[in-house]
Amino acid sequence: MCGRYVLKREDLEALVKQFGLRSLEEFHSRYNIAPTSLVPLIRKREPGRAELAGVRWGLIPAWTKPDAPAKPLVNVRAETLLTRFRGALRSRRCILPASGFYEWQDLGSHKQPWYFAPADGQPFGLAGVWDTWHGPAGTELETCAVLTTTPNQVLARVHDRMPVMLTPDQCSRWLEDELDPAAAQELLAPTADAWLTATPVGPAVSSVRNDGPECLTPAPPPDQLSLGL
Template sequence: MCGRYSLTATPEDVRALFGYIDHPNFPARYNIAPTQPIATVLQSHGKRRFQLIRWGLIPSWAKDPASFTLLINARSETAAAKPSFRTAMKHHRCLIPASGFYEWRRTPEGKQPFYIKPADGGVMAFAGLWETWSDPDGGDMDSGAMLTTQSNRMMSEIHHRMPVILKPEAFEMWLDTGNVPVRDVKQLMLPIEDDYLTAVPVSSRVNKVSNDDAELQIPVPMDAGEAPTVTKKKEAHEKAAAGGGGQLDLF
């Protein structure tokens, strides 16, 4: 599962990687949470477009979004067969730009948050799904979810699930729902390589949605155990010292 993430790269760097035709301007966000708007990249009429959607997919057939389950993640293994995600898998696949994400590991002292990001820095792309829900009065709301897969070796030390991360060479295939059926993108929804990500323990301040600043990503000492970290060249466990809103706020 992925319930918090960040997008701190500049608008120019994000656009350079994803190649959309729009020129949006947006601030760095360090603690993006469900129900907030998130940046996505989708394909429309053969062009990649930047689009804000609500994090928490609402299927087009839902009668009342207020009473519908908040679907922030979709299991890649079963999404194509689930009524809530089946249509989006066929027709509405998207990319979700991210600088990193947070995950919590259970320890004897409680849940320890980790910040996980590409070992080489930069921006990455989560595989996502989106839908448009229309209310009886004609208003539309775009919403979406992230696809998850089983964790790779490094992430398995923290949690058993992780986001599906796509490399740039897979972007076109993933977004081209008109020509690429679901059966052909299943090969993309696999755990990323073990050395792609690095993880560091961070402060429990991330647990509070209103905390949204760069200090959330500063490494902190672990209360117990070892912090799983992976670099591009090697995997190493470093013993840590004991020690002690509003939906339109994103852009």
């Protein structure tokens, strides 16, 4: 799954520039973005026109009854897009700009957080979907979820799922006005092992109250923290 991620301001600026957009002036680097946060995402609400919007992370599908909202979906399995989320695949795809993300390794006595990021240090996009939920009294709430897929070799020892990571070029393909299902499946595959680095980090990230650079402080690398790669 993907439940926490990092977005540095310079990486947001680099990705939005690719789509001819301006960054959010009020956005500052975030090092521990958690579900229910308002997150910046890139989407196309109209053909040929990209926009940057702030949307709540935790998808409430439009079909959810107004008087009984379901538990928000932080992640959506990529395998379900052609069944449960066909409408989202067709017209509500989005990109969540990112610098890296975290997963926790169960070591028995405790869970060790790991930070995963592209080996080249470049920003990437978390593939996602969004929707508008209509609540009581005519209220509207825009929400989103991160898509997950099977893990590559780097991440498989920590978790059985990983977020769909898209390079800048793949971000443009994911947001094409019309995306063939076969092309979508190609983009939703796990990223190449060589493109991903894994770094054990300290316990600061385990608390959502911490959202500074200290979340990326490397942890001592004893043998039991090795991913065996």
